[in-house]
Amino acid sequence: MSVLIVGSTALDSIETAKAKHSRLLGGSASHAAVAASFFSPVKLVGVVGDDFPRRYLQLYRRHRIDLQGLQIRPGRTFHWACKYERNMNRRRTLSTELGVFETFAPTLPKAHQTTPFVLLANIAPALQSHVLDQLRRPRFVAADTMDLWLNTALRDLLALLKRLDAFILNDSEAYQLTKEDNLLAAARKIHKLGPKYVVIKTGSHGSFLSGPGGLFLCPAYPLDKVVDPTGAGDTFAGSMIGYLAEARGAIENNIRRAMIYGSVIASFCCEGFGLQRTARLKRSQIERRVKELEKLTRF
Amino acid sequence: MSVLIVGSTALDSIETAKAKHSRLLGGSASHAAVAASFFSPVKLVGVVGDDFPRRYLQLYRRHRIDLQGLQIRPGRTFHWACKYERNMNRRRTLSTELGVFETFAPTLPKAHQTTPFVLLANIAPALQSHVLDQLRRPRFVAADTMDLWLNTALRDLLALLKRLDAFILNDSEAYQLTKEDNLLAAARKIHKLGPKYVVIKTGSHGSFLSGPGGLFLCPAYPLDKVVDPTGAGDTFAGSMIGYLAEARGAIENNIRRAMIYGSVIASFCCEGFGLQRTARLKRSQIERRVKELEKLTRF
Numbered sequence: 351m352s353v354l355i356v357g358s359t360a361l362d363s364i365e366t367a368k369a370k371h372s373r374l375l376g377g378s379a380s381h382a383a384v385a386a387s388f389f390s391p392v393k394l395v396g397v398v399g400d401d402f403p404r405r406y407l408q409l410y411r412r413h414r415i416d417l418q419g420l421q422i423r424p425g426r427t428f429h430w431a432c433k434y435e436r437n438m439n440r441r442r443t444l445s446t447e448l449g450v451f452e453t454f455a456p457t458l459p460k461a462h463q464t465t466p467f468v469l470l471a472n473i474a475p476a477l478q479s480h481v482l483d484q485l486r487r488p489r490f491v492a493a494d495t496m497d498l499w500l501n502t503a504l505r506d507l508l509a510l511l512k513r514l515d516a517f518i519l520n521d522s523e524a525y526q527l528t529k530e531d532n533l534l535a536a537a538r539k540i541h542k543l544g545p546k547y548v549v550i551k552t553g554s555h556g557s558f559l560s561g562p563g564g565l566f567l568c569p570a571y572p573l574d575k576v577v578d579p580t581g582a583g584d585t586f587a588g589s590m591i592g593y594l595a596e597a598r599g600a601i602e603n604n605i606r607r608a609m610i611y612g613s614v615i616a617s618f619c620c621e622g623f624g625l626q627r628t629a630r631l632k633r634s635q636i637e638r639r640v641k642e643l644e645k646l647t648r649f
Numbered sequence: 650m651s652v653l654i655v656g657s658t659a660l661d662s663i664e665t666a667k668a669k670h671s672r673l674l675g676g677s678a679s680h681a682a683v684a685a686s687f688f689s690p691v692k693l694v695g696v697v698g699d700d701f702p703r704r705y706l707q708l709y710r711r712h713r714i715d716l717q718g719l720q721i722r723p724g725r726t727f728h729w730a731c732k733y734e735r736n737m738n739r740r741r742t743l744s745t746e747l748g749v750f751e752t753f754a755p756t757l758p759k760a761h762q763t764t765p766f767v768l769l770a771n772i773a774p775a776l777q778s779h780v781l782d783q784l785r786r787p788r789f790v791a792a793d794t795m796d797l798w799l800n801t802a803l804r805d806l807l808a809l810l811k812r813l814d815a816f817i818l819n820d821s822e823a824y825q826l827t828k829e830d831n832l833l834a835a836a837r838k839i840h841k842l843g844p845k846y847v848v849i850k851t852g853s854h855g856s857f858l859s860g861p862g863g864l865f866l867c868p869a870y871p872l873d874k875v876v877d878p879t880g881a882g883d884t885f886a887g888s889m890i891g892y893l894a895e896a897r898g899a900i901e902n903n904i905r906r907a908m909i910y911g912s913v914i915a916s917f918c919c920e921g922f923g924l925q926r927t928a929r930l931k932r933s934q935i936e937r938r939v940k941e942l943e944k945l946t947r948f
Contacts (some may be wrong), residue, residue, distance in 0.1 A: 437830050531736050534873035554832075555854040558871070567868045567945050572857070574833035580794040646866050648947055649905040 351489075351595045352391040352416075355383045355588065356481045357471025359396035361422065361624050362576055362624055363431040366438070367621030375406045376430065378471035378494065381581035382429055382588025384628055385615045387413035388471070388636060389592035394421035395460050395481065397454045399427040409629055418459045424449040438576045439553065456482040467595035470514075471584055473497050475506040490594060490601060492516035492547075495585045500526050508543060516547035518587050524550045533558055534565075540565075547605065549590075551583055557609060563602045564591035568609040569647055571639055578623045585619040585628060586612035614639040650788075651690040654682045654887065655780045656770025657754050658695035658719065661923055662730040663877055665737070668727040672707045673923030677727065677793065679772035680880035681887025683927055684914050685768070686712035686819040687935060688891035690762050692719035694780065698726040700762035707929055717758045722749040729855060737850065737875045742924045757783040766894035769813075770883055771795050778844060789900060791815035791846075793886045799825050807842060814900075816848035817886045823849045832857055835863075844902065848889075850882055862901045868946055870916035870938055877922045884918040884927060885911035888896055913938040 362376030383394045393416040400422060410417055426449035434441045436524055464486050470478035470493035478493055485491075493514050499507050500523060511517060517540060525531055528539040537548045537560035547561040554576075559566040589612040590605075597604035614636055621627045661675030672739040682693045692715040699721060715845055725748035733740045755776055765783050769792035771778035777792055784790075792813050798806050799822060810816060812924075818841060824830055827838040835848045836859035846860040888911040889904075896903035913935055920926045 435868060532873055532875070534871055538873075552854060554850060565945055566872060566948070568948075569866045569868070569946075572833055572866065574831055574837075576831070583728065610948050644948075646864055647868075649865070649867075649909050649943075 351466045352393060353386050353467040353469065353591050353595045354393045354395065354419075354458075354462055355363050355379050355386060355469045355471055355591070356395040356419075356463035356478070357382060357469075357473050357584070358428055358451060359394070359398050360428040360430055361402075362580060363429070363439065363444075363622060365433040366578060367434070367436045368577075369623070373403070373429070374626070375409060376581060376624055378473065378584040379426065380410075380625060381584035381619065381628070382411050382469055382471045382591070383415050384408065384625055385414055385585040385588030385612075385619075386592030386595075388589070388615065389509075389611075390467070390595040392592070393419055393465060395456050395458065395462065397421040397423055399425045399450045402427045407575065409625070413629070414493065419456075421454075425450040427451075432580070433476075434578070438579055441552060456481050466490070467566070467591055467592040468492070469568075470494070470510075471586055471587060475499050475503050475510045479513070481488065486573045490515050490591075490647075492518060492587065492591055494518045494583065495523065497523055497526065511540075511544040514545045516549060516626060517545040518549040518583075518590070520553045520583070521550055534560070547601075549609065551586065556613060557569050557586070559605065559609060561602065561605065566609065567608045568613055570604070570632055571614050571643055572646070573617055573620055576620045577627075580618045580624065581597055582616040586616040589615040593631045610640055610643055611636065614643065619624055650765045651692060651782075652685050652756075652766040652768065652890050652894045653692045653694065653761055653764035653787075654678050654685060654770055654890070655694040655718075656681060656768075656772050657727055657750060659695070659727040659729055659750070660699050660701075661879060661880055662728070662743075663922060664732040665877060666735045667731070667876075668922070670922045672702070672728070673925070674708060675880060675884040675923055676727065677772065677880075679709075680883035680918065680926060680927070681768055681770045681890070682709065682714050682778045682917075683712050683804075684925055685891030686886030686912075687888070687914065687930065687932055688910075689766070689894040691715065691891070692718055692764060694755050694757065694761065696720040696722055696749050698722060698724045698749045701726045707925070712928070716726055716792050717833075718755075720753075722895055724749040726750075731879070731905065737878055740929070744850075755780050764800045765789070766890055767791070768886055768890040769847050769887060774798050774802050778805065778809050778812070780940070781809075783880040789816060789890075790809045791886065791890055793882065794822065796825065810843040812840075813844045815848060816844040817850065817882075817889070819850040819882070820849055820851045833859070846900075847947070848908065850885065854893055855912060856885070858904065858908060860901065860904065865905045865908065867905070868942060870913050870942055871945070872916055872919060875919045878919045879923065881915040881918045885915040890916040909942055911940055913942065922923070
């Protein structure tokens, strides 16, 4: 089945201790869409400026991503610049130029309104809700978020949560949202806000699922070198939704493996700048790491 | 087979945001010995003062811990006081009174010198080496450490590392020791310092094994309430060595399960102050959580 992904489509300039790359393809929806495309047909909804490089449109198309919902507007594409410290867990935003993203109103083409699987990747929760308003009875809706919206748009986020099947967020965001400092306690509170499935990401430690079938502890695939972690969380979420849309049977029976695939593709994402590694990925390489993760956790 | 455990035997005064307890049974060897006793006969080597409460000697004995190597000296027992912040990952030492521990020289009774499994729980690395000097061809030697020794006794620690089968340490200690900020890279460097098995603990995230059979990602048992994490690491190490001493066959075939048992018993440790929860534990309760961990990680 197909997947609708809405979020940011951006150009990222990223500096680490070892290298610096300008105007990479980035944004939550770009990372999520490419990741989901390994499993399912993807419809991307976003906005870019007329400066958006053609090669990036070609990259989307190579992944058979439907671009009918990608608006190309006069003006500049959303540009984000950041610098990672030597310890890659810390980064500093150097600049955020919203460009055409500032007035982005995601409007779904008619053909998109009946998409069964939906990922509301990280953008303002009011826009995420606006997308939901246009959808007709989606089968499964997941959303990601970021700390910014907890600080600036909490009401919108709480309204959105009531409408989600799954909510994906970082541990620090979960603690901030619930005022808890324990994952289980935080997940329990988030369930009460709406979502049946709560997925809490713990960075290089992995992620954690709380759902009707109980808990699942999802490991991260261990890497000995992280080149650039930008987009790993979006990649994780995109892989999950793509896998769920491809898998047969109940969500409950597939969601653990969906997270494992998310972990694996996110690990590849971290091995290159921006989408450089993810975009070259082959399904066989993904399957190999999934099998490895099975071995790494067996006891 | 039997296990020799050497380390600190102390009285701990612990304050958390919710409660305060004075002069609890504590110390690395106490936690490790009680944990190991669920699997194997344990010989404890340590020192206490003549103020050491009789009930704590009885507690050791209830766990069939051999106290022939526990010196009872005139003077005061090592006393450590600490205060946890609301976020239990942070604690502050309020006082450290070494008492009779200051001049502790672990001397092994003759009957102890042929013990096949040895855990050098956290004490000064020179003392850990001194114990090794007295042992005759132990089958398996593991050691734990703490950041203090990295700062004050690095040479002694490096000398010890050459003589270990397994080295167990925290992620932050592994990073400090190797100047790496990646678990795999740190483990690789530590192998070069001697130990065949490197176990890196990542707190509430679990732990990580690097050994001749490859890597193992060991989850932590998820808790919704941590009462007092003191001694969880010692409990983990003690459970591991106890399990390995009980299990038949090659270390390689048992070490993953040994870590899982370590995770489980450490989780119980965190559910009470000091040894209060661990000491009341039944093997059936341990087995139940091990089975649960299997379910929580299956995909």
